[in-house]
Amino acid sequence: xxxxxxxxxxxxxxxxxxxxxxxxxxxxxxxxxxxxxxxxxxxxxxxxxxxxxxxxxxxxxxxxxxxxxxxxxxxxxxxxxxxxxxxxxxxxxxxxxxxxxxxxxxxxxxxxxxxxxxxxxxxxxxxxxxxxxxxxxxxxxxxxxxxxxxxxxxxxxxxxxxxxxxxxxxxxxxxxxxxxxxxxxxxxxxxxxxxxx
Amino acid sequence: xxxxxxxxxxxxxxxxxxxxxxxxxxxxxxxxxxxxxxxxxxxxxxxxxxxxxxxxxxxxxxxxxxxxxxxxxxxxxxxxxxxxxxxxxxxxxxxxxxxxxxxxxxxxxxxxxxxxxxxxxxxxxxxxxxxxxxxxxxxxxxxxxxxxxxxxxxxxxxxxxxxxxxxxxxxxxxxxxxxxxxxxxxxxxxxxxxxxx
Amino acid sequence: xxxxxxxxxxxxxxxxxxxxxxxxxxxxxxxxxxxxxxxxxxxxxxxxxxxxxxxxxxxxxxxxxxxxxxxxxxxxxxxxxxxxxxxxxxxxxxxxxxxxxxxxxxxxxxxxxxxxxxxxxxxxxxxxxxxxxxxxxxxxxxxxxxxxxxxxxxxxxxxxxxxxxxxxxxxxxxxxxxxxxxxxxxxxxxxxxxxxx
Amino acid sequence: xxxxxxxxxxxxxxxxxxxxxxxxxxxxxxxxxxxxxxxxxxxxxxxxxxxxxxxxxxxxxxxxxxxxxxxxxxxxxxxxxxxxxxxxxxxxxxxxxxxxxxxxxxxxxxxxxxxxxxxxxxxxxxxxxxxxxxxxxxxxxxxxxxxxxxxxxxxxxxxxxxxxxxxxxxxxxxxxxxxxxxxxxxxxxxxxxxxxx
DNA sequence: AATGAATGAGACTTCATTCAT
DNA sequence: TATGAATGAAGTCTCATTCAT
Numbered sequence: 001x002x003x004x005x006x007x008x009x010x011x012x013x014x015x016x017x018x019x020x021x022x023x024x025x026x027x028x029x030x031x032x033x034x035x036x037x038x039x040x041x042x043x044x045x046x047x048x049x050x051x052x053x054x055x056x057x058x059x060x061x062x063x064x065x066x067x068x069x070x071x072x073x074x075x076x077x078x079x080x081x082x083x084x085x086x087x088x089x090x091x092x093x094x095x096x097x098x099x100x101x102x103x104x105x106x107x108x109x110x111x112x113x114x115x116x117x118x119x120x121x122x123x124x125x126x127x128x129x130x131x132x133x134x135x136x137x138x139x140x141x142x143x144x145x146x147x148x149x150x151x152x153x154x155x156x157x158x159x160x161x162x163x164x165x166x167x168x169x170x171x172x173x174x175x176x177x178x179x180x181x182x183x184x185x186x187x188x189x190x191x192x193x194x195x196x197x
Numbered sequence: 198x199x200x201x202x203x204x205x206x207x208x209x210x211x212x213x214x215x216x217x218x219x220x221x222x223x224x225x226x227x228x229x230x231x232x233x234x235x236x237x238x239x240x241x242x243x244x245x246x247x248x249x250x251x252x253x254x255x256x257x258x259x260x261x262x263x264x265x266x267x268x269x270x271x272x273x274x275x276x277x278x279x280x281x282x283x284x285x286x287x288x289x290x291x292x293x294x295x296x297x298x299x300x301x302x303x304x305x306x307x308x309x310x311x312x313x314x315x316x317x318x319x320x321x322x323x324x325x326x327x328x329x330x331x332x333x334x335x336x337x338x339x340x341x342x343x344x345x346x347x348x349x350x351x352x353x354x355x356x357x358x359x360x361x362x363x364x365x366x367x368x369x370x371x372x373x374x375x376x377x378x379x380x381x382x383x384x385x386x387x388x389x390x391x392x393x394x
Numbered sequence: 395x396x397x398x399x400x401x402x403x404x405x406x407x408x409x410x411x412x413x414x415x416x417x418x419x420x421x422x423x424x425x426x427x428x429x430x431x432x433x434x435x436x437x438x439x440x441x442x443x444x445x446x447x448x449x450x451x452x453x454x455x456x457x458x459x460x461x462x463x464x465x466x467x468x469x470x471x472x473x474x475x476x477x478x479x480x481x482x483x484x485x486x487x488x489x490x491x492x493x494x495x496x497x498x499x500x501x502x503x504x505x506x507x508x509x510x511x512x513x514x515x516x517x518x519x520x521x522x523x524x525x526x527x528x529x530x531x532x533x534x535x536x537x538x539x540x541x542x543x544x545x546x547x548x549x550x551x552x553x554x555x556x557x558x559x560x561x562x563x564x565x566x567x568x569x570x571x572x573x574x575x576x577x578x579x580x581x582x583x584x585x586x587x588x589x590x591x
Numbered sequence: 592x593x594x595x596x597x598x599x600x601x602x603x604x605x606x607x608x609x610x611x612x613x614x615x616x617x618x619x620x621x622x623x624x625x626x627x628x629x630x631x632x633x634x635x636x637x638x639x640x641x642x643x644x645x646x647x648x649x650x651x652x653x654x655x656x657x658x659x660x661x662x663x664x665x666x667x668x669x670x671x672x673x674x675x676x677x678x679x680x681x682x683x684x685x686x687x688x689x690x691x692x693x694x695x696x697x698x699x700x701x702x703x704x705x706x707x708x709x710x711x712x713x714x715x716x717x718x719x720x721x722x723x724x725x726x727x728x729x730x731x732x733x734x735x736x737x738x739x740x741x742x743x744x745x746x747x748x749x750x751x752x753x754x755x756x757x758x759x760x761x762x763x764x765x766x767x768x769x770x771x772x773x774x775x776x777x778x779x780x781x782x783x784x785x786x787x788x
Numbered sequence: 789a790a791t792g793a794a795t796g797a798g799a800c801t802t803c804a805t806t807c808a809t
Numbered sequence: 810t811a812t813g814a815a816t817g818a819a820g821t822c823t824c825a826t827t828c829a830t
Contacts, residue, residue: 005793021305023219027821037795039823044793048821119365146382153362153379154355161354168316182350185343188392190382195390202810224804234812236806241810245804399789416614421825431791433827438789442825502612513759540776547773551752552745559744562710576744579737582786584776589784596814618800628816630802635814639800 002054006044008034010058013051018097022108049111056117059102062091063121067128077132077139078187082180084128085159089179092163096171099163126152136191144194151190158182199251203241205231207255210248215294219305246308253314256299260285260318264325274329274336275384279377281325282356286376289360293368296360323349333388341391348387355379396448400438402428404452407445412491416502443505450511453496457482457515461522471526471533472581476574478522479553483573486557490565493557520546530585538588545584552576593645597635599625601649604642609688613699640702647708650693653682654712658719668723668730669778673771675719676750680770683754687762690754717743727782735785742781749773 002010012033016025027048031038045051070083092099102121108114126149133148162182166175189195199207209230213222224245228235242248267280289296299318305311323346330345359379363372386392396404406427410419421442425432439445464477486493496515502508520543527542556576560569583589593601603624607616618639622629636642661674683690693712699705717740724739753773757766780786 003792026819028819036793038821039796040794042822146386150375150379150382153358154351154383157356157358158351158354161350161357165350168312178347182347185347185387186351189343189386193392195386195392223802225802235804236813237811239805420823422823430789432825433792434790436826540780544769544773544776547752547756548745548749548777551750552748554752555744555748572741576741579741579781580745583737583780587786589780589786594813617798619798627814629800630817631815633801 009044009051010055014055014097014101018100052114056114060117060121077135078192081132081187082183085183086180089176093176103160103163129155133191140192146190146194154186154190206241206248207252211252211294211298215297249311253311257314257318274332275389278329278384279380282380283377286373290373300357300360326352330388337389343387343391351383351387403438403445404449408449408491408495412494446508450508454511454515471529472586475526475581476577479577480574483570487570497554497557523549527585540584540588548580548584600635600642601646605646605688605692609691643705647705651708651712668726669783672723672778673774676774677771680767684767694751694754720746724782731783737781737785745777745781
């Protein structure tokens with residue numbers, strides 16, 4: 001569906017955003033990076049916006065695939081939560097630029113349609129997590145359960161924070177290990193065995 | 198130290214970044230907002246970068262003041278943690294634009310010096326929190342204490358996440374209340390009474 | 395002489411100019427309209443200019459044909475004038491895009507060769523009209539005859555004006571009827587029975 | 592109201608359109624013509640469209656002034672008609688570029704707002720002429736009066752045609768003399784003493 | 789006969805900044 | 810303290826056309 005050139009353009013765009021922010025993502029920089037003239041880009045994408053839009057579509061699709069793939073009813077919900085985050089962390093380790101783009105709605109000011117797509121991804125994630133959290137809470141019969149939305153803020157907020165640190169520190173620690181530890185602690189303390197509030 | 202005009206320029210800059218992102222922070226927009234000519238700006242700041250730089254200095258100073266002010270040895274460490282976050286949340290509620298700027302290092306790609314300042318603020322915060330966490334952990338004599346850095350990621354990451362949600366939802370919930378609840382839950386479950394890992 | 399594709403290209407070009415002006419007549423628009431690739435156009439015409447040039451040739455030929463066909467010596471000159479304009483008006487009604495292109499030398503600035511062809515058409519028309527006018531004037535023996543060139547300006551200028559109005563008003567009146575009335579009035583008042591000047 | 596620079600830009604724009612058509616009216620050409628950088632233009636006009644728009648406003652104002660000035664009730668309507676056209680023809684002779692721009696709605700395809708303004712000017716002209724024609728027709732008590740709209744088409748259409756010829760022939764005849772003759776003939780034959788139809 | 793890929797030239801416009809006043 | 814005028818660099822994008830296939 002996407003030509004080799006189109007994929008190359010998308011990859012180069014992601015890298016550009018990763019390394020130099022949205023302000024570094026210019027048609028000029030992009031064309032230089034893939035050794036093509038500026039108008040050449042427009043043979044493959046209608047506009048700069050179209051490139052961004054396609055990137056977001058791909059991300060959304062990929063994360064949907066993760067959910068589908070990991071949604072094995074034979075697994076306990078806490079395992080599913082861990083698997084999801086592990087998969088995502090693995091993906092970030094493999095291609096750190098993804099993280100920069102997907103966690104960067106601040107970057108896409110003025111691009112309402114792009115922000116919308118990022119929001120959709122987040123809501124999809126949050127919705128699935130909420131189900132799993134409720135399932136665990138229903139199962140463990142405790143009376144001091146914590147609001148799943150609050151837990152969601154903690155889960156996604158702290159992973160995000162960790163990834164940002166990872167990038168700021170030039171990837172000098174093992175994101176996957178630290179991330180999984182983080183998720184494990186949160187799951188244990190806030191979902192499975194929450195302290196009395 | 199700062200003239201009235203300078204303060205006006207800084208405020209207008211923060212609002213501009215808040216509302217339209219770094220891309221909306223242009224000398225033209227700024228001069229329009231404060232009803233001055235474009236060259237007029239340069240009477241008060243050497244460059245656009247200088248404005249950003251000064252903003253960061255002010256933020257850093259303000260947060261240092263918070264810490265100094267709240268660091269009352271008569272208060273228990275958990276109270277001090279709560280007080281700090283409550284103060285910050287209160288400040289955000291009073292002036293939501295602050296939040297947009299201080300949580301936006303993604304925005305300042307290419308501006309190494311600005312990023313450096315943001316990092317200093319974060320490290321100051323993290324350092325003080327670490328002390329307080331260790332103090333609590335030392336006091337409650339448990340053996341299953343959680344790494345203070347991990348807790349820091351959770352504290353700052355989730356507050357940040359909440360603030361972002363608050364802004365995305367057009368400030369339609371009580372940030373201070375939800376934020377304090379969040380900090381309370383994290384403090385309880387992860388610092389004071391951590392579950393067995 | 396012209397292949398089917400060539401004719402298709404010419405028609406599409408005329409329509410494009412009619413609807414969107416010379417600025418809308420681009421190879422991209424043209425290729426989109428006839429469902430062919432952009433380079434595909436160049437299989438059939440050497441250049442964009444060549445397309446325009448061919449259009450003008452066709453127009454010139456067609457009008458020459460009209461004159462030849464209508465130049466029946468059995469008809470009185472005033473009838474021949476009326477027949478010519480009626481034929482032209484009929485052609486415009488059948489294909490309004492013709493009018494846009496043939497009356498648009500303003501559009502072809504910089505294209506000296508094209509302008510030249512339009513001028514040739516006009517001179518041919520004017521020359522034939524002049525003959526017919528002189529014939530009438532010679533026949534009616536009046537002493538207050540009007541300069542045939544002036545009459546030509548009136549004939550062609552007002553028809554042109556009417557066609558422009560017709561287009562501006564989205565073809566909402568009967569061009570042929572109004573045009574014939576116009577020509578009738580002009581012929582009557584200025585050629586056949588001119589008032590004393 | 593308009594600065595010297597703005598007037599210079601407007602004049603240069605009109606000349607550019609006159610000599611090279613709308614396609615020659617580019618910011619680059621304009622800036623070259625008045626010896627300024629391209630961005631320099633934008634200190635004086637918001638956009639290219641804004642320049643065109645201002646030109647049309649000026650034209651409209653000027654023609655309104657003509658009408659006001661010439662509308663002397665002491666003059667007979669046929670004199671007023673002649674005066675109006677004489678004034679316009681004089682203006683064209685003084686600044687031939689005006690004519691190119693004002694008679695060029697074909698040129699402004701896609702610029703709906705500009706076309707609208709040209710149309711307003713034309714309607715204003717037509718409306719005033721219609722009144723004067725009716726006044727004459729009412730006065731001369733004839734029964735074979737010609738539709739004033741038809742006469743309008745003849746008046747404006749033939750003047751326009753004459754001006755176009757004048758330009759095509761590089762201003763090699765006396766437009767004012769020929770134009771006044773034309774108007775005189777039309778007024779005589781079609782308004783004052785129309786032949787029986 | 790047709791096309792996918794490419795491009796140099798150039799379109800309009802915005803940017804941060806400077807200079808003379 | 811302020812500004813009107815200016816600009817080089819860069820932004821996104823369109824143009825007619827060419828070339829290899």
